[in-house]
Amino acid sequence: MPNLGSIMSWREIASTHVSPVSIAVQSNVSVRIGESLAVRHVSHAYDAAPAVSEVDFAVAAGSIAAILGPSGCGKSTMLRIIAGLIRPTAGTVNLGTRDVTAVSARARRIGMVFQNYALFPHMTVRENIGYGLSGLSRSAKRARVEQLLALVRLEAFADRLPRQLSGGQQQRVAVARALAPRPVLLLLDEPFAALDRALRADMQFEFVRLQRELGITTILVTHDQEEAQAVADTLIVMNAGRVEQIGSPADLYDRPSSLFVNTFVGHASVLGATVLSDGGAASRLLLDTGDTIAFARDVGFLHGTRVALAARPEHVMLHAAPMPGAVRARRILSVPHGPLLVHDLVLADGTPVKAVAPRTPDVASADLPAEFFVVFLTERCRVFPAPSTTS
Amino acid sequence: MVRSGIPFVAPMVALSVAGFLMPLAVLAAFSFRDPAGGFGVGNYAKLLADPLALEVLFDTLFLGAKVVTLTTLLGLPIALLYWHAGPRQRSLIVFLTLLPMLTSNVVRTFAWIVILGRQGPVSQMLLQLGIIPFPRSFLFNETAVVVVLSQIELPLLLLPIMAVMSRADRNLVSAAQTLGAGPWRIAWSVLLPLAAPGILAGWVLVFASATTSYVTQAVIGGARHIYLPQYIYREVGVLFQWPSAAAIAMVLLASTGVVMAALAALARHPRLAAHG
Numbered sequence: 001m002p003n004l005g006s007i008m009s010w011r012e013i014a015s016t017h018v019s020p021v022s023i024a025v026q027s028n029v030s031v032r033i034g035e036s037l038a039v040r041h042v043s044h045a046y047d048a049a050p051a052v053s054e055v056d057f058a059v060a061a062g063s064i065a066a067i068l069g070p071s072g073c074g075k076s077t078m079l080r081i082i083a084g085l086i087r088p089t090a091g092t093v094n095l096g097t098r099d100v101t102a103v104s105a106r107a108r109r110i111g112m113v114f115q116n117y118a119l120f121p122h123m124t125v126r127e128n129i130g131y132g133l134s135g136l137s138r139s140a141k142r143a144r145v146e147q148l149l150a151l152v153r154l155e156a157f158a159d160r161l162p163r164q165l166s167g168g169q170q171q172r173v174a175v176a177r178a179l180a181p182r183p184v185l186l187l188l189d190e191p192f193a194a195l196d197r198a199l200r201a202d203m204q205f206e207f208v209r210l211q212r213e214l215g216i217t218t219i220l221v222t223h224d225q226e227e228a229q230a231v232a233d234t235l236i237v238m239n240a241g242r243v244e245q246i247g248s249p250a251d252l253y254d255r256p257s258s259l260f261v262n263t264f265v266g267h268a269s270v271l272g273a274t275v276l277s278d279g280g281a282a283s284r285l286l287l288d289t290g291d292t293i294a295f296a297r298d299v300g301f302l303h304g305t306r307v308a309l310a311a312r313p314e315h316v317m318l319h320a321a322p323m324p325g326a327v328r329a330r331r332i333l334s335v336p337h338g339p340l341l342v343h344d345l346v347l348a349d350g351t352p353v354k355a356v357a358p359r360t361p362d363v364a365s366a367d368l369p370a371e372f373f374v375v376f377l378t379e380r381c382r383v384f385p386a387p388s389t390t391s
Numbered sequence: 392m393v394r395s396g397i398p399f400v401a402p403m404v405a406l407s408v409a410g411f412l413m414p415l416a417v418l419a420a421f422s423f424r425d426p427a428g429g430f431g432v433g434n435y436a437k438l439l440a441d442p443l444a445l446e447v448l449f450d451t452l453f454l455g456a457k458v459v460t461l462t463t464l465l466g467l468p469i470a471l472l473y474w475h476a477g478p479r480q481r482s483l484i485v486f487l488t489l490l491p492m493l494t495s496n497v498v499r500t501f502a503w504i505v506i507l508g509r510q511g512p513v514s515q516m517l518l519q520l521g522i523i524p525f526p527r528s529f530l531f532n533e534t535a536v537v538v539v540l541s542q543i544e545l546p547l548l549l550l551p552i553m554a555v556m557s558r559a560d561r562n563l564v565s566a567a568q569t570l571g572a573g574p575w576r577i578a579w580s581v582l583l584p585l586a587a588p589g590i591l592a593g594w595v596l597v598f599a600s601a602t603t604s605y606v607t608q609a610v611i612g613g614a615r616h617i618y619l620p621q622y623i624y625r626e627v628g629v630l631f632q633w634p635s636a637a638a639i640a641m642v643l644l645a646s647t648g649v650v651m652a653a654l655a656a657l658a659r660h661p662r663l664a665a666h667g
Binding site: 083085104105106108112115118119120121122123131132135177178180 | 560563565567568570572573576580584587662
């Protein structure tokens with residue numbers, strides 16, 4: 001638990017953080033310093049190669065949103081567009097009630113933390129944090145820098161150069177520097193990617209607590225879905241320059257709207273199949289292995305359509321003996337994960353399937369059967385149109 | 392097992408000793424020989440007591456400082472252009488920087504004789520504009536030496552700056568922008584410190600090259616304005632005073648060495664050593 005002093009300093013920062021804009025927008029006394037953000041139909045192309053197209057989303061004031069996607073999906077471009085570092089070829093960016101599309105990065109009052117932190121190497125921690133405070137008097141600037149040093153608990157390192165700090169400390173300096181000019185929105189580009197795994201979890205937790213305390217609207221970009229789920233209220237999944245789905249972490253996990261989201265957010269095994277029946281309240285799928293599995297619902301495709309069945313590991317039930325609706329699978333590898341055992345299986349047609357099951361203590365994986373009969377929990381599995389490459 | 396690296400560096404060390412250290416040691420020993428055949432500091436005492444020699448020494452060091460200043464004034468805008476250029480334009484700028492270095496120093500110096508001569512384009516242009524009443528030469532003065540040396544040495548300043556800039560993190564500028572800095576503040580507080588190690592390295596090269604550039608100093612400066620390299624040549628080629636020439640050479644080496652050591656020490660400052 002942090003000491004009382006640091007909590008007080010956070011509150012203090014939050015209360016001194018009120019911008020004229022947010023006072024105008026909200027007349028009530030509650031201290032909400034963040035602005036809402038709305039990105040409307042934004043498209044951008046580098047030399048005719050589209051980087052993002054028709055991106056449209058909104059982030060509520062004071063919340064954390066994560067733009068999640070594989071590298072090259074346009075998420076960093078999107079962040080730079082929001083920051084004002086790139087002028088989009090089409091669409092608008094709105095902060096609160098203002099359209100800021102034509103406002104320069106300099107005048108947007110948006111704090112940004114870069115992936116490599118981009119700390120000025122020739123300036124001390126104190127000078128880095130104070131860089132954005134050029135409009136303040138010397139004493140006000142000094143006080144603000146001290147406040148932020150306390151906020152990120154780096155008072156003892158104020159006069160060091162960035163290269164004399166550890167990765168986690170550099171990250172905190174970058175956050176403090178971005179927060180110093182009292183921005184209305186905070187952007188973070190892969191903020192935890194350069195940290196080692198153990199430190200990353202600590203920093204994520206620390207960051208969420210800081211954000212809650214300050215109430216600043218935050219958007220972070222990441223390719224790590226676990227990180228996005230750990231930190232953000234809302235996930236915006238991007239792929240190939242487009243938004244695939246927007247929702248809460250649980251939404252995306254439980255109700256992915258595309259095969260991409262299903263496999264990118266959490267793990268899923270993908271099985272090729274053909275729809276056998278339609279029109280009724282139930283459907284059957286003919287798997288590429290030759291097995292048929294039954295669905296209690298109409299999967300929504302015409303008879304004969306090639307589809308992809310996505311099954312999360314916890315929706316794959318393993319049985320030692322054949323049973324109706326079960327698919328024969330060969331066990332390749334079983335790896336213990338704490339209380340769970342993760343099985344890598346392969347079906348008769350070579351499709352890999354991942355399954356998790358509770359681990360019985362003191363059973364060596366060599367003693368497990370070489371073959372399982374797999375039953376898919378069809379009420380949980382999702383069915384999508386087959387990707388064009390496999391049809 | 393620790394394997395010794397000595398066999399690998401031995402050829403290099405042998406070559407350096409034979410080709411560089413030994414001649415320098417011979418030269419140094421030579422500088423302490425007096426005309427009578429004994430050894431002493433007589434050559435140095437004579438040199439430092441000679442007002443002409445001291446004037447030549449300080450003129451030479453000031454020449455270096457002036458050339459460094461002019462190349463910096465010319466080079467920084469080109470460096471800024473390089474920073475903002477795309478990859479293709481960057482290689483074009485590097486190519487154009489290297490292009491003059493493909494011709495010899497001597498050839499470039501003689502080209503300048505044509506440019507600055509009485510019938511040269513500079514004289515003709517000023518004549519046509521009515522600024523000068525009759526054709527005149529712009530050679531044989533220190534300004535001409537500084538201008539010509541600056542043109543010749545400019546690549547030596549630009550190449551280290553470009554090397555530093557091509558490795559620099561562009562996000563630093565983006566970060567400064569999001570923190571509200573305008574273009575002038577970014578140039579002064581981010582780009583200049585970023586380029587500083589390259590600028591200092593360039594200064595060392597330009598200074599060393601400008602103070603020792605015998606051909607350009609002699610041809611453009613003429614006989615009226617002489618610098619230490621010509622002074623050494625006069626001692627050797629005209630007066631056959633080898634020990635005295637060796638002493639002047641040692642003084643030139645020491646004085647440029649001090650300036651370069653100072654610049655190198657500056658480049659090792661922790662704030663500058665942090666990058667580059």
